[in-house]
Amino acid sequence: MNYQALFEQIKKKKSFLCVGLDSDIKKIPSHLLDTEDPVFEFNKEIVDATAEFTVAYKPNIAFYECRGAQGWNSLEKTVNYIKEKYPEIFLIADAKRGDIGNTSKMYASAFLENMPFDSITVAPYMGEDSVTPFLEYENKWVILLALTSNKGAFDLQFFQEGEQKLFEKVLEKSQDWGTKENMMYVVGATKAEMLGGIRKIAPDHFLLVPGVGAQGGSLQEVAKYGMNESCGLLVNSSRGVIFADTSENFAKVAGEKAKELQLEMEDLLKEKSVL
Amino acid sequence: MNYQALFEQIKKKKSFLCVGLDSDIKKIPSHLLDTEDPVFEFNKEIVDATAEFTVAYKPNIAFYECRGAQGWNSLEKTVNYIKEKYPEIFLIADAKRGDIGNTSKMYASAFLENMPFDSITVAPYMGEDSVTPFLEYENKWVILLALTSNKGAFDLQFFQEGEQKLFEKVLEKSQDWGTKENMMYVVGATKAEMLGGIRKIAPDHFLLVPGVGAQGGSLQEVAKYGMNESCGLLVNSSRGVIFADTSENFAKVAGEKAKELQLEMEDLLKEKSVL
Numbered sequence: 001m002n003y004q005a006l007f008e009q010i011k012k013k014k015s016f017l018c019v020g021l022d023s024d025i026k027k028i029p030s031h032l033l034d035t036e037d038p039v040f041e042f043n044k045e046i047v048d049a050t051a052e053f054t055v056a057y058k059p060n061i062a063f064y065e066c067r068g069a070q071g072w073n074s075l076e077k078t079v080n081y082i083k084e085k086y087p088e089i090f091l092i093a094d095a096k097r098g099d100i101g102n103t104s105k106m107y108a109s110a111f112l113e114n115m116p117f118d119s120i121t122v123a124p125y126m127g128e129d130s131v132t133p134f135l136e137y138e139n140k141w142v143i144l145l146a147l148t149s150n151k152g153a154f155d156l157q158f159f160q161e162g163e164q165k166l167f168e169k170v171l172e173k174s175q176d177w178g179t180k181e182n183m184m185y186v187v188g189a190t191k192a193e194m195l196g197g198i199r200k201i202a203p204d205h206f207l208l209v210p211g212v213g214a215q216g217g218s219l220q221e222v223a224k225y226g227m228n229e230s231c232g233l234l235v236n237s238s239r240g241v242i243f244a245d246t247s248e249n250f251a252k253v254a255g256e257k258a259k260e261l262q263l264e265m266e267d268l269l270k271e272k273s274v275l
Numbered sequence: 276m277n278y279q280a281l282f283e284q285i286k287k288k289k290s291f292l293c294v295g296l297d298s299d300i301k302k303i304p305s306h307l308l309d310t311e312d313p314v315f316e317f318n319k320e321i322v323d324a325t326a327e328f329t330v331a332y333k334p335n336i337a338f339y340e341c342r343g344a345q346g347w348n349s350l351e352k353t354v355n356y357i358k359e360k361y362p363e364i365f366l367i368a369d370a371k372r373g374d375i376g377n378t379s380k381m382y383a384s385a386f387l388e389n390m391p392f393d394s395i396t397v398a399p400y401m402g403e404d405s406v407t408p409f410l411e412y413e414n415k416w417v418i419l420l421a422l423t424s425n426k427g428a429f430d431l432q433f434f435q436e437g438e439q440k441l442f443e444k445v446l447e448k449s450q451d452w453g454t455k456e457n458m459m460y461v462v463g464a465t466k467a468e469m470l471g472g473i474r475k476i477a478p479d480h481f482l483l484v485p486g487v488g489a490q491g492g493s494l495q496e497v498a499k500y501g502m503n504e505s506c507g508l509l510v511n512s513s514r515g516v517i518f519a520d521t522s523e524n525f526a527k528v529a530g531e532k533a534k535e536l537q538l539e540m541e542d543l544l545k546e547k548s549v550l
Contacts, residue, residue: 022378062374062381068351068389069344076343096374098398099337100425103297106337114343123373123398125420127427145400150375152402159444161435169434 001090001118002139003181006206007230009055009088014266014275016231017258018056018092018208020238021046021078022063027243029250039064039074042250044081046242049255051086053262056234058092058208076115083116090234092143092208093117101129108134119143121186121208124170128177135178142183146170147198149188149211171201180204187226189217189235195225206232213240219261223268231274237261276365276393277414278456281481282505284330284363289541289550291506292533293331293367293483295513296321296353297338304521314339314349317525319356321517324530326361328537331509333367333483351390358391365509366392367418367483373398379408387412394418396461396483399445403452410453417458421445422473424463424486446476455479462501464492464510470500481507488515494536498543506549512536 010016021043028042035041047057059078064071079091093111097120098104111117112134119141122131134142147157147167157167171185187198189211207226211217212235219235226233245253269275285291298314307313322332334353339346354366368386372395373379386392387409394416397406409417422432422442432442446460462473464486482501486492487510494510501508520528544550
């Protein structure tokens with residue numbers, strides 16, 4: 001999916017919501033546990049209930065990988081289901097991979113070739129040749145970690161050379177590797193006030209913003225400092241949507257939560273004259 | 276496996292060789308392709324031919340993940356086979372994972388609980404809470420990326436605050452999170468001359484050193500600058516051992532290559548009075 005198609009979808013759905021499919025088998029409603037593939041059944045119902053309000057889905061791969069080959073099957077079935085039924089929706093493999101060149105190439109083929117993901121999150125520590133193999137697929141994206149939402153972000157990401165912090169170096173340096181058409185950045189909502197500075201370095205790139213809701217970030221703050229004229233934001237909510245209810249009503253409640261977020265986003269898009 | 280047991284194995288085998296099971300299905304001998312699980316068959320023969328000379332095996336997870344659930348099965352069978360037949364050998368999941376706390380916990384369970392890995396490579400960018408979930412298992416290890424062997428290492432790892440480079444900050448800061456008993460560092464052999472400086476910051480830790488052989492690093496240099504009184508090194512060779520020959524003789528030749536490296540290592544261990 002290219003930049004323009006993503007922007008068109010945002011305008012059409014009046015939403016920049018990404019739903020995180022962090023589908024922990026220990027947290028899904030118990031009535032699903034008797035089905036053949038509980039995680040896939042859960043995801044399918046969540047997706048059907050939320051797709052109308054959502055422009056992206058982001059399975060965090062850890063929640064699948066921890067179940068081995070079985071988890072891998074649930075993941076493949078989930079993304080194939082989404083791509084077939086909702087081909088307009090942007091798919092993010094939240095994998096945080098990154099290795100030397102010939103190995104990153106293998107990871108790229110796993111997610112961008114063998115599975116229909118549009119994008120993958122990548123860790124920047126190993127530099128250019130660990131990132132560029134993911135950029136070799138047309139209309140596919142790297143979403144590079146810049147400033148993460150967790151407490152540990154302060155351990156290294158604020159390391160400073162002269163006036164420049166490490167996460168700013170990542171934002172700057174990586175623009176030699178990709179463009180706003182094939183690279184986005186992860187910027188945590190828990191540090192929304194820093195989005196202003198980030199927009200000075202990367203004014204046009206999409207930012208994937210986790211940490212709204214359960215992790216404490218505010219959607220208004222994110223839009224205030226981070227939105228650009230093409231919206232330029234994908235804001236993720238995981239637990240706040242998918243585990244809002246754990247009864248047999250879980251999908252309906254998830255849909256309501258997604259709609260609440262969509263309506264809030266619609267207001268923000270109008271306020272910023274994107275719509 | 277604890278520090279002492281690893282050191283005992285090094286002394287017994289007179290070797291600090293780690294064999295990288297980067298078992299690319301496109302490169303394995305063609306006569307294996309008709310078997311039910313060619314990658315597992317390949318690994319089993321490689322392991323049986325090299326175990327005598329080897330203290331660690333390191334499957335790079337990318338080479339399995341790119342084959343989906345099937346690859347995951349080959350990986351599980353491989354590590355279960357090694358752990359059962361050669362329980363003294365240290366198993367490294369070269370996965371370069373790292374995510375926010377509750378997600379890193381899932382990755383930790385995937386590799387350190389559901390599979391019998393002794394250790395996992397972890398990317399440091401997200402800081403403390405992305406690393407510590409892997410440290411909650413007794414006698415299991417984090418192997419943290421410090422200075423990698425690839426060209427891209429120069430993009431960020433040499434970013435400098437005052438007198439300190441980023442990879443030095445990683446070495447220093449992470450010593451608040453783990454000890455020499457549960458943390459090692461990845462330091463590429465292609466930058467062996469820098470091992471002297473690294474030993475000043477981390478004198479006692481084990482270092483996992485990739486990049487000898489195919490990537491151009493020298494074993495002598497690595498031992499000269501990096502060996503300590505408990506050896507303190509695991510030196511990895513992947514392609515140079517496992518793909519040294521691609522005929523039906525592949526395992527025998529891999530065994531010979533591993534033995535060559537072991538003999539060279541024995542000399543170095545004696546030279547440094549570790550044996």
